[in-house]
Amino acid sequence: MVHDEEVAVSASVIDVAADPHAEQFREQVLAELDVLARVARRLTRDHHAAEDLVQETLLRAYRGHARFDGRHPRAWLLTILRNTHLNQVRKRRPDLLEDELAQRLPARGSEGGTEGAAEQALRDQLDPVVRDALAMLSANHRAVIALVDLDGLTYQEAADLLEVPVGTVMSRLHRARHKVRTRLEAHGKVEERP
Amino acid sequence: MRWRRRPPSPLPADPDCHQVAEVLQSYLDGELEPGDTGAVAAHLEHCERCGIEAETVTRVIEAIRRQRPPLDPDGIERLAGFVDGLTGAEGD
Numbered sequence: 001m002v003h004d005e006e007v008a009v010s011a012s013v014i015d016v017a018a019d020p021h022a023e024q025f026r027e028q029v030l031a032e033l034d035v036l037a038r039v040a041r042r043l044t045r046d047h048h049a050a051e052d053l054v055q056e057t058l059l060r061a062y063r064g065h066a067r068f069d070g071r072h073p074r075a076w077l078l079t080i081l082r083n084t085h086l087n088q089v090r091k092r093r094p095d096l097l098e099d100e101l102a103q104r105l106p107a108r109g110s111e112g113g114t115e116g117a118a119e120q121a122l123r124d125q126l127d128p129v130v131r132d133a134l135a136m137l138s139a140n141h142r143a144v145i146a147l148v149d150l151d152g153l154t155y156q157e158a159a160d161l162l163e164v165p166v167g168t169v170m171s172r173l174h175r176a177r178h179k180v181r182t183r184l185e186a187h188g189k190v191e192e193r194p
Numbered sequence: 195m196r197w198r199r200r201p202p203s204p205l206p207a208d209p210d211c212h213q214v215a216e217v218l219q220s221y222l223d224g225e226l227e228p229g230d231t232g233a234v235a236a237h238l239e240h241c242e243r244c245g246i247e248a249e250t251v252t253r254v255i256e257a258i259r260r261q262r263p264p265l266d267p268d269g270i271e272r273l274a275g276f277v278d279g280l281t282g283a284e285g286d
Contacts, residue, residue, distance in 0.1 A: 022281040033273050037265055051269055055276050062280045130257045148223070149255065150262045155225055174219055181254045190253050 025065045028073040029058060035074060036081060038151040039161070043085045053088065057081040075157055082161055133183040141176035144169050205230045209237055214244050222252055 029036075036057065040050035057080050061068075068076055134142060147158040148169070155173075159166040184190045205213055214237045220226050221234045238245045277283075 019282075022283070026277055026281045026283055029277055030274060033270055033277075034265060037270060037273065041263075047266065047269065051272065054273055058273070058277060058280060127257060127260065130261055134258070134261060145258060149258045155220075155223070170219065177219070177251075177254055177258070180258055181251075184254060184257060189257065190250050 021065060024070070025062055028070075029061065029077065032074050032077050035152055036077060039078065039081060039147070039153070040085075042146055042151065043081075053081065053085055056088075057084050060084060075160060078153075078157055078161055127189070129184060129187045129189055130180065133180040136183075137176050137179060141172050141179070144172040145176045145180075148173055205233045207233055209233050211237075211241060211244055214238070214241070215247070218244075218248060218251060222248065222255060 033054070036054045037050060040053040040057075041047065044050045044053055057077065061077055061080050064080070134145060137145065143162060144158055147153045147161060148155065153161070155166050155169045159169045162169070181190065205217065209217075214221075214234055217226060217230065217234060221231060224231075226234065238248050
């Protein structure tokens, strides 16, 4: 037997599911969950905090979806993610100045976040020369490598997240990759330039 | 590796080695306009020196990308469930 309340809830769910706005939102965000999870982990450096951050981002995005023009969903979501993270940091550390907040955004490690045993085991099999080369980069260089090469952001998306011009992202990426290349060449991992 | 500056766009239809070197990073990252992408690809087809450089840079980028930490599939599943909950799509 189905109670009236259950019928009401079911009807409500059907109404929402049939809502083209809800369906459009769903399509836009499901495609970006991996990127959001990666960037959130980089910002928070913690799996649980990253998941909370993405959920809060999705909630805010859903509430504001009516004002979204539908173009560049990833950039839109990353902006919300970034602002949500800044708000969370600001609540925890109200003493931080704006420029200090901005400084917290670039990734500080090549991977960020705490890793499970399985992830750690997999990473141990990866090339230690590359890992060491990345670890030796400056924080700014590591940040662009992390966002572009590891998280899959475009130059523009990385520039927006770091609040620097796109040319700066390209320049840092060039220098960072050049340093990795030099180290790989020194270890015979790639051929040296003639 | 001389691929740091955003190139003047569009490239000439038949760019020289210097022009290709300037945009190689953007080309390999898929950040060039379609017309410029075609011009660089055509150059790499017939220029052995630039082709070798592109292969080397690609290997560097791939080596870096292999360092990408894996995502927790359960976490992504939970986030997808959260989206379903938001949009009332449970049970689809």
